[in-house]
Amino acid sequence: MADKKWMPRWFYQLASPRWCYDITGKLLPIFAVAAVLLLVTGTVWALMFAPADYQQGNSFRIIYIHVPSAILAQSCYMMMAVAGAIGLIWKMKVADMVAKSCAPIGATIAILALATGAIWGKPTWGSWWVWDARLTSMLILLFLYFGVMALNSAIESEQTAAQATAVLALVGLVNIPIIKYSVDWWNTLHQPATFTLTEKPAMPPEMWIPLLVMVIGFYCFFAVAMMLRLRNEIVRRERRSSWVRELISG
Amino acid sequence: MSNIVTKQAEQKLQSGAVKVDGPFWGALKRDLLLSYRRKSDLVNPLIFFLMVATLFPLGVSPEPQFLADVAPGVVWVAALLATLLSMDSLFRSDFEDGTLEQLLLSPQPLFMVVLAKVLAHWMLTGLPLTLLAPLLGVMLFLPGEGMFGLVLSLLLGTPTLSLVGAIGAALTVGLRKGGVLISLLVLPLYIPVLIFGTASIQAAITGLPLGGYLALLGAMLALGLVMAPLAISAALRISVSG
Numbered sequence: 499m500a501d502k503k504w505m506p507r508w509f510y511q512l513a514s515p516r517w518c519y520d521i522t523g524k525l526l527p528i529f530a531v532a533a534v535l536l537l538v539t540g541t542v543w544a545l546m547f548a549p550a551d552y553q554q555g556n557s558f559r560i561i562y563i564h565v566p567s568a569i570l571a572q573s574c575y576m577m578m579a580v581a582g583a584i585g586l587i588w589k590m591k592v593a594d595m596v597a598k599s600c601a602p603i604g605a606t607i608a609i610l611a612l613a614t615g616a617i618w619g620k621p622t623w624g625s626w627w628v629w630d631a632r633l634t635s636m637l638i639l640l641f642l643y644f645g646v647m648a649l650n651s652a653i654e655s656e657q658t659a660a661q662a663t664a665v666l667a668l669v670g671l672v673n674i675p676i677i678k679y680s681v682d683w684w685n686t687l688h689q690p691a692t693f694t695l696t697e698k699p700a701m702p703p704e705m706w707i708p709l710l711v712m713v714i715g716f717y718c719f720f721a722v723a724m725m726l727r728l729r730n731e732i733v734r735r736e737r738r739s740s741w742v743r744e745l746i747s748g
Numbered sequence: 749m750s751n752i753v754t755k756q757a758e759q760k761l762q763s764g765a766v767k768v769d770g771p772f773w774g775a776l777k778r779d780l781l782l783s784y785r786r787k788s789d790l791v792n793p794l795i796f797f798l799m800v801a802t803l804f805p806l807g808v809s810p811e812p813q814f815l816a817d818v819a820p821g822v823v824w825v826a827a828l829l830a831t832l833l834s835m836d837s838l839f840r841s842d843f844e845d846g847t848l849e850q851l852l853l854s855p856q857p858l859f860m861v862v863l864a865k866v867l868a869h870w871m872l873t874g875l876p877l878t879l880l881a882p883l884l885g886v887m888l889f890l891p892g893e894g895m896f897g898l899v900l901s902l903l904l905g906t907p908t909l910s911l912v913g914a915i916g917a918a919l920t921v922g923l924r925k926g927g928v929l930i931s932l933l934v935l936p937l938y939i940p941v942l943i944f945g946t947a948s949i950q951a952a953i954t955g956l957p958l959g960g961y962l963a964l965l966g967a968m969l970a971l972g973l974v975m976a977p978l979a980i981s982a983a984l985r986i987s988v989s990g
Binding site: 586634638642644648649652653658661662665668669670672673676 | 982
């Protein structure tokens with residue numbers, strides 16, 4: 499009872515798949531509308547109105563996809579690991595489901611980041627792929643996602659699979675600071691971070707504001723994709739419970 | 749009641765009857781003895797190591813200059829694969845005959861037992877690989893200046909490989925087909941060790957200081973020693989209960 503004082507009530511409610519299903523049902527349209535608005539605004543702004551780079555011309559515009567997806571691929575991994583840890587510590591089923599829902603989305607976004615980086619690298623660096631520290635560590639992130647997904651599907655028991663995946667995701671967390679700081683630690687081809695929380699971006703505002711819009715749009719899109727998967731997972735796993743039966747029949 | 753038990757435990761601790769390192773030496777001795785009785789298993793990773801390194805001159809080019817260039821990478825990749833190959837059996841036989849369950853149930857700290865098992869694994873694969881590496885270096889025309897870096901980097905790097913690999917082995921021990929899955933889980937985590945291992949040999953060949961690379965390998969080993977047994981223990985508990 500003592501810990502109820504410092505743990506907010508919603509944290510306990512999160513543990514209930516049914517409550518989670520209801521709340522994501524309410525949040526889903528909000529995030530979906532926000533994602534569409536932000537992504538459309540950001541894309542139009544970035545492709546038509548943002549000024550061209552004085553060195554790279556128009557080819558730089560792919561960063562409006564590349565940077566948000568690269569940021570999101572890492573955030574998604576962290577979310578997966580944190581959800582996995584919550585599942586391990588508090589034995590929360592919903593957290594396990596969140597972690598499981600994150601992996602395929604994160605892998606797809608990581609592929610998107612690598613692919614857009616390669617497309618940008620061809621005209622700018624002159625080659626599709628460079629064995630640069632950040633590219634390599636991003637590739638490792640993708641492999642980690644694959645490992646997590648493979649382990650999850652290899653174990654039959656849902657609970658064991660979730661716990662084993664959580665341990666693996668937490669171990670793989672060591673890669674995140676390596677990706678983040680690879681461009682600062684090693685003097686490599688990839689330029690330093692576009693956005694930092696503490697400093698003003700090196701780009702003019704006409705360039706970085708659409709990028710920021712895109713980043714937030716990507717996060718909203720992730721929230722939508724994640725909630726859709728989560729709701730599927732909840733219904734699939736709770737299919738024997740009475741409320742899901744009522745939901746399906748009614 | 750619990751008070752008496754704690755007092756007894758305290759007395760035992762003071763008299764030296766209970767030692768924290770007791771399970772460590774016990775598990776280490778047991779694993780070494782078990783492997784000693786099945787000597788053929790010991791040699792297999794070493795032969796594999798030699799064979800992988802032989803594939804490169806035959807498959808790519810026997811040119812001495814080319815081989816000298818790729819030697820650090822080839823030796824490291826071969827060592828990595830040999831470690832990975834031997835990883836699957838680390839907990840397998842203990843899991844199958846029920847020893848693992850007994851170890852998990854025992855009141856001894858699992859951290860120590862796991863650390864001992866990994867140490868035994870390293871003494872039987874990583875250490876021989878390190879000692880055999882100069883021979884491979886000579887076969888692949890690695891310049892003499894690189895030998896020192898080769899042995900030192902492997903000496904610092906292979907224990908990390910054993911520690912990280914054991915996490916994968918622990919996660920897949922309950923599965924019938926764990927072999928390929930282990931590689932999938934563990935190889936991404938091996939990449940940083942590989943990068944710094946080969947970089948230190950390259951530095952040694954070109955006459956640059958290699959202290960920085962070795963320090964990073966040492967740092968990874970220190971982190972692995974402290975954190976990996978925790979992850980391995982947690983993974984074993986999950987695998988066995990599932």
